[in-house]
Amino acid sequence: MESPNAELMSALASLFESGKYSDLTIVCGAKSYSVHRALICSRSEFFEGACRNPFRESETGVIDLTEDDPEAVEHMVSYLYHLDYLRNSISRRSSRRSSQLSSPLSRRFSTQQKPKKFNLAMVEDPLLATAYAANMSTPMTPPDDQTNQFDTGGTSKLPDSPMADQFMEDPFESVNIETSVDVEKPYLVTHAKVYAIAEKYGISGLKSLARKKFAHQLELHLDSAEFPEACQEAYETTIDTDRGLRDILIQTFRAHRDLTLRKDVELAVRDTPGLAFELFRMASGLPVTSL
Incomplete structure (x- = not known):
């Protein structure tokens, strides 16, 4: 039987892999990532502002990070769902954009690294903290x-x-x-x-x-x-x-x-x-x- 922490991490990974319930898309050049506002915006003031204020991103549900390094964007998205990066390739939900979007070459790193073990009691993250608090009384700081x-x-x-x-x-x-x-x-x-x-x-x-x-x-x-x-x-x-x-x-x-x-x-x-x-x-x- 999975522990509550492992169950939560598995659920987050599954959400990302399947794209189920996603309501936001992060685009970087030729790749796009189906993500979830509640998870992304609660952990980044930039993404929260982009979705909350009357910007084009909040209306279209698409945040274009094409000006950023594609590799860095991929690892950032991986971290948001796995609390780690340089894991197995996360390109499963990445799709080729239509020809009207610019398509600079993406540099990708793919490793066979095994998943790492985390002490979630020490992670100061709103979403994970809430889940952990329901099962343990260990201080989060x-x-x-x-x-x-x-x-x-x-x-x-x-x-x-x-x-x-x-x-x-x-x-x-x-x-x-x-x-x-x-x-x-x-x-x-x-x-x-x-x-x-x-x-x-x-x-x-x-x-x-x-x-x-x-x-x-x-x-x-x-x-x-x-x-x-x-x-x-x-x-x-x-x-x-x-x-x-x-x-x-x-x-x-x-x-x-x-x-x-x-x-x-x-x-x-x-x-x-x-x-x-x-x-x-x-x-x-x-x-x-x-x-």
Whole structure:
């Protein structure tokens, strides 16, 4: 017999797979996703505003995100129904749009990753919180104590970051962030894109999860050829005051000084003023601040 939590997650996945009762469509280029207003709008101020106010989206029931990265949109939608992304392909309900819509190429990642186990008691999500409260009395707020989100392991204790950490502890403490299938590929750029789109559309849980995945994979794939591009992605898709990914990268450079000797990293730093400025301040022994 399924537990109440597993039953709820299964029901959400089934709604998404079948498209049953959907009353909203998210479009991104050649792909579309049949979703549910109650679920989407309760977790994003952007989508709530688009559906509540007298905009074209509220009248047509279609929200066009074609200007966003198709891969990031796909992972965002996956998270809204599965509390995770980089799962098996979710293209089951995606349909080819008619020729009047623009059709940029979509980049898709498909893995055979096994579903992850979640401690739903720690998830601060309105829909899941309501369902959980009916079965348990465990408080929904995660503990106040902070843990090191980026433990480099095997190195001496790093200096305290001069920037205050703007993130509360991630509620997904019981999530096995990556399985062996993800170890083969870093997905650093993917996690940076997901982080950026989560910030853009105000989905805090997804933003926190993407940050954790980014840090974890960076620790495993520091020598990856994807690292320089991930640095650029993190600095070019977030505002200066958003320290989520930037602090992780600066702390990485602080712990691994030889990174600056890599030619590909040097080229990325040259092309990324924000990163170059912060590395200059770090090398000078000054507090790292935004431009």
